[in-house]
Amino acid sequence: MTRTTGTPNDPTRRDRIIDAALTVIAERGVVGTTHRRVAEAAGVPLGSMTYHFDGMRDLLVAAFTRLAESMSARYRALLDAAETPQQARDAVVEIICGPGLGTPRELLLIYELYAFAERTPPVKDVTRAWMRASRVALSRHFDARTARALDALVEGLTIHNSMDADPMDRRDVAAIVDAISA
The missing domain is CATH 1.10.10.60 (Homeodomain-like)
Structure with missing residues (x-):
């Protein structure tokens, strides 16, 4: 009841x-x-x-939109606080390795979002808007190509690190961010 x-x-x-x-x-x-x-x-x-x-699809779109907006706001806040190129690179490393983004629950929700988005155009639009917002936040500090590469790195390493028995440590992630943004 x-x-x-x-x-x-x-x-x-x-x-x-x-x-x-x-x-x-x-x-x-x-x-x-x-x-x-x-x-x-x-x-x-x-x-x-x-x-x-208006049905389960509408509810799921609203839920995944809330997830994307919440995570995007925290992502953007870290990048907005950066005042130098090195602070921006450090912020990217924090987004990938830090405890504030990508909690186990959020990562599980992201996996569900990606799978559902592949078959549901309105949810795919949510993921695309999230990607655009991430790139805009990164573009304050990096050129468009670098911002796109760093955005893909954030997505990929976050997923890999969450599933890898031996996740990449912060020092190695920083070296990769430095190499991409050099």
Whole structure:
């Protein structure tokens, strides 16, 4: 049985549903995400799902958009704080190796996002917008080609390091970032 919270005019309900969708996706994958599971995790009546979203695809787009925007904001903040080329390179290394981006839960959600995006054009648009935002943040410090290469490096090394029994250490990542951005 779902528990209800708030009044019928609950202004946080939609956001709670989106956050709950990310929780359910992280626990069960996109394929195991249902309206009933999300409603239960959000503590809302099942009817709220169709009130706030035009089906599961709409909910998943909203959830993956929230993930992308949240991670992109933290990524951008690290790069925005950089004032010198070396600080910008250090920020890229931090994005790849630091604890603040790419938590195990977020990485799991990213894997789900990529797989689902390949078959779902609106979600593919979310990933493309995220890539553009990453490149814009990098382009404050690097030319367009270097920004694109560094963006691909961030994606690739983050995924590899999360799955590798012997992940690349920070010193080696810094050497690669230096080589690409030289």
